[in-house]
Amino acid sequence: MGTAFATVFVLVFLISLCKSDDQLTPAKPLHPGDMLISDGGVFALGFFSPTKSNATLYVGIWYHKIPNRTVVWVANRDNPITAPSSAMLFISNSSDLVLSESGGHTLWEARNNITTGGSGATVVLLNSGNLVLRSPNHTILWQSFDHLTDTILPGMKLLLKYNGQVAQRIVSWKGPDDPSTGNFSLSGDPNSDFQVLVWNGTSPYWRSGAWNGALVSATFQSNTSSVTYQTIINKGNEIYMMYSVSDDSPSMRLMLDYTGTIKMLIWNSNLFAWSVLFSNPSYTCERYASCGPFGYCDAAEAFPTCKCLDGFKPDGLNISRGCVRKEQMKCSYGDSFLTLPGMKTPDKFLYIRNRSLDECMEECRHNCSCTAYAYANLSTASMMGDTSRCLVWMGELLDLAKVTGGGENLYLRLPSPTAVKKETDVVKIVLPVVASLLILTCICLVWICKSRGKQRSKEIQNKIMVQYLSASNELGAEDVDFPFIGFEEVVIATNNFSSYNMLGKGGFGKVYKGILEGGKEVAVKRLSKGSGQGIEEFRNEVVLIARLQHRNLVKLVGCCIHEDEKLLIYEYLPNKSLDAFLFDATRKTVLDWPNRFKIIKGVARGLLYLHQDSRLTIIHRDLKAGNILLDAEMSPKISDFGMARIFGGNQQQANTTRVVGTYGYMSPEYAMEGIFSVKSDIYSFGILLLEIISGFRISSPHLIMGFPNLIAYSWSLWKDGNARDLVDSSVVESCPLHEVLRCIHIALLCIQDHPDDRPLMSSVVFMLENNTAPLPQPKQPIFFVHKKRATEYARENMENSVNGVSITALEGR
Template sequence: MACLPVFISLLFLISSCKGDDQLTQANRLISPGDVLISKGRVFALGFFSPTASNQSFFLGIWYHNISESERTYVWVANRDNPITTPSFATLAISNSSNLVLSDSGNHTLWTTNVTATGGDGAYAALLDSGNLVLRLPNGTTIWQSFDHPTDTLLMGMRFLVSYKAQVAMRCIAWKGPDDPSTGDFSISGDPSSNLQIFLWNGTRPYIRFIGFGPSSMWSSVFSFSTSLIYETSVSTDDEFYIIYTTSDGSPYKRLQLDYTGTLKFLAWNDSASSWTVVVQRPSPTIVCDPYASCGPFGYCDATAAIPRCQCLDGFEPDGSNSSSRGCRRKQQLRCRGRDDRFVTMAGMKVPDKFLHVRNRSFDECAAECSRNCSCTAYAYANLTGADQARCLLWSGELADTGRANIGENLYLRLADSTVNKKKSDILKIELPVITSLLILMCICLAWICKSRGIHRSKEIQKKHRLQHLKDSSELENDNLELPFICLEDIVTATNNFSDHNMLGKGGFGKVYKGVLEGGKEVAVKRLSKGSQQGVEEFRNEVVLIAKLQHRNLVRLISYCIHEDEKLLIYEYLPNKSLDTFLFDAKRKSVLDWTTRFMIIKGIARGLLYLHQDSRLTIIHRDLKASNILLDTNMSPKISDFGMARIFEGNKQQENTTRVVGTYGYMSPEYALEGSFSVKSDTYSFGVLLLELVSGLKISSPHLIMDFQNLITFAWSLWKDGNAMDLVDSSIRESCLLHEVLRCIQIALSCVQDDPTARPLMSSIVFMLENETAALPTPKEPAYLTAMVYGTKDTRENKERSVNNVSITALEGR
């Protein structure tokens, strides 16, 4: 009998698995010392005790290369059923092809509990991603730990929020710092909608994350130290999931929900041998971050210097009880025809408890709320086309609303007197004054008669101003919500349109710097008098830009019409346009690669908003370097919407006999046939992308020998494997090779001759922000040469911007 302990020890030594990355039916893992280690020695699977008492053991996965003092557990199998001493436990693969954890009494503590056929020879493997997989001999994965997270999400793990409108995965925090059992806090999808994710405290919402919409993909990127972190959200008809990835070779990263209910994105710091918090929610600097902290009709303003609760427009703090929180209406809704109006609050985190209405246009969404008196607000996003648009409606109180740097428009229902409260207050003050003036006017009747001509002139001027704008159906259906400024104020602001104040000039007029009363700097665009195309351009810019709000679009402040004068007043951007830097040998050094890549992504996001995310589908039709303005931080803003066109409903393409744009940036189908779509802007973006990488203009024959233009030059270098020769010499030594090469390949994909071969802007944004995204392989693009000829009659139908040269024929080579 004395030999028995020795025999058992030898048996354990033979049958156990020490340091391998696989577990088969022929071996097993035995507590407390056996481990599986992934091939790259990144993760380990084994038994651990979170406390020094060693009274309870768990089967889990941890980082193998991190010291034991900082050991970090990322997954626990038997979190609610620990192994208690003095028992030992065994992990093995059963005859039914399941992983089974059992104690010395052969009691099952945990099992994968899957049903599989052809399971003879099944094995388990621990991957370098931290995923424990159970596979059949043919390599089919029948179970994986990534589908059953505990409190941690690892890079590359697909967190399935919902599947077929049902909550799928749930990430649950530990109960305490040394207790892996199920805690109070968890993360999962919203049971009533696939658009939201909640961090729960028990069954109560603690933090709410709003998603996007049906059949959509959204990718965002943020940097930490020398690496990038990508967040990709994908929503289809059946499922909604999120994946986090990071650039190759970067430090360990993970997303953890700790026992206090704090969701942290953590990165390993080798020099400090500790974890660094990249971002966390609730944020320690935003006291109103938790769910509904600001009460009904209040919102958490995270954009303020000190984040705090604010009341929605048209509401005021509820002072009925000193301990209460929230806001109340300044004026109650009447629900009598036109007595109610909607105001726009931009950059908002939309409220909770909405009704999701599918397949509505913006006008249909607005009408759905307008005709229902109980509807207090609505929001709209055209994510992937009109058939997949997202319309959200709210009834009753609005809760858990916020404002952040990135948000969407919330259209809020208010009583008309609330919307126009300032106007009403002014009228109350001015009414007695007006009455007195009327008395004086009666006394001065003779003077009034002489002034009739002036009044008649003003009335004609007003009708003249409205005549230009009423041609737009947009203005017939919606209020412009843009202030009008008088010509005298503009003349004063620009020093009577002094040449010293002129910022630049284009095909339809000049742009001046102005300083309005109060010191506000603006850019004033003065259209050339008598230009019929200028009238249409003016109408387009007023109608379109007044309705668009995005950080990568220039902001229109006001407008003016006075007889033949037509003026647009924009925000002033001191760095002027991109071409003033990019094509200037002395100034281009300011545009290092980091700045250029930021500009590229900003332009892409702006176009994505125009094509897909705004309430309208808008084709710019004149995207080029001179129409990209730069703010003080060199962030790009798309400008000059005079040639833009709106697509309504399900329309995907349109034709015109009046081709407008700039040669070199125009797509072949538009220049030759007058056919344009969102893919026309994609072509222009591809040209602009090549210019940003190379520092060359689209047509640079004196710089590019033997090539007609930049597109053919770039293609020749790329197909021969010499794409780096295209890169601007001023950034060639300092740029990131993989980013530049991806940009060149994306640009060549954008300038394909066939519009259907060009990617959508949503795909381009995803490819730019996600280094792991696959890139399309471009074919040789066509190129166009301009032939200027023809009679006066043939030149009237095809026009180009900047100068008076007419493109009457374009031929491919």
């Protein structure tokens, strides 16, 4: 009996030692290793080090149940603990919360500014993340929600203005592992009550735009069934903003990171990572005034760029200098106002009270300096009785943007159209009109006679081509609208295939630049009779590209078959192919890291469309730098679908004895066994990714001394922790290292030996666009070293662009 009692006593004693507590009392200070845990276990307060070294410590609050420690508040951010063994967080006799280290040196304190009778204050950590110092009668003496760092939590108020002055602000960390005060901050606008700004020091970095009267905005998250609310509250002498979430929502937070980006983040329990709901600024042109006066950032485009407002043109060659009017204002009452919907309103506005929409327009019309106005109904916005919000702009319009899913109408002032003078002499009008009609009638009759003959000839040719292409196995029973172009038209467009018009050549034939009727520039691919791309591949390419539509796939303008001639007519892309820049020492400097990363993401989105998002599942089978074309904006477009295959139904892979593709880009299972699937393209994408990062070809062992190829070289550097040495010397000094290293990591995952170890393209796109998503560790890949004879044979044929390395029945390109 005594033994049993002793056992129970020991267990109770141990449980009492391990019990989590959410309160700090004068008799129980907090030391390094101790934690306060909120009653529901959501948040924890304790000592932490942002780096692996524990040489310096901070006191902070973080999510307790999330495995990746995410700090949301730091007490001593600018005064770290340097003597951890003597650090202590305690409540003083005057009911202040104090952090001290050796010798009683105070590093940080939260003062009790309320006179209370007696001591006995306690500190409690609430489930909201709020750390509260309160008196015995529960009067709040101090709370962390009034002293923000870089994060806003649901339920936390950010006091934007108090008595007309900026009150609170959140301030970024100095770096990813440095909680001290950074360069960026977010606060209300000191000059108005209608917007918030992110500051880089004392200069504006990003601006929200004026609130349009929606004081409560809600965002529904379909994947979590949660709703996020943003509320703006105006009490006359104070204006504050707060976020709230619906019940049972996952953890959410709004933070300002060390790069100046505002991010709304939600915890994804499936990926064990934070997902970004939105971030600002997302693009370079969204930064404050980056498009100059009268320029705007078109964020509705896939790749946002600066553009000029209607009625304006660029001020010189660089549009970042802004725009100027095409026609100067004359300040007449007949000036018109152009409605620009979905706009983020400009900065530096003048707020006019108690005006209707029509009165707001008249305020602008009667002032020659007024260039635009905007109006919104603030029916519940103000405690002062004014329900209108009339904004007018004098002079230049600065920091505009066109947004998706939001914005408001901006009314832009333009000069009145030139009045048309009326002729009083009716004869002067009627006679020229009648004469012109007679001439046009004669021209039309001649044209109709000629076009009928041409049309009949074209219809016969189109019928023959439809029958020819319908023989393709890839066409099936689906009706595809083939764009046919006559051979004579192609001959004229290319100046009879002049050598001056030739853009390039390869094993398939030659490519010429052409200009069709109407001035449309095209690229004409003329397949040679000895081309490895035969009849079946030609049919395949025409059928596939006619079906596929995506901004990262090359667009087929038309095709032509004339006797032995097989011609494919594509959109003209002035920058030709990626390899022309990537492997040319004199041109690769054009490919800075932002352009390279844009190309990487564009190719990934194009492959995702082929594999998953189109009506068909397409395996490209020949993805390489030479088949990635670049438009004028250096945006990538995947080309050459002659070797592509369609998978139907639930088909996951296929087998062939006729292996096609390019040596070095083919996956092991495809090259050795003829098995291909979407994972074959992902392997090729991984090789392409390594080439874009390094500037080396996969088959350039002479450039990488001591290694058989780029795969072996990349793995060796990654394994030894020297992956930075893989980065092309032309971009290594200017690129964000964490972003490049993440791309190398993703590339190694894509070139794993076993197809099941490679990610799907949807996962690759997610990993590229979400920097916080965790990545699995790659395994060592096969280095694909062939015998000398086979290698020499491959090299010889690759120089002719028609390879013939014999693996099963390999037909390289």
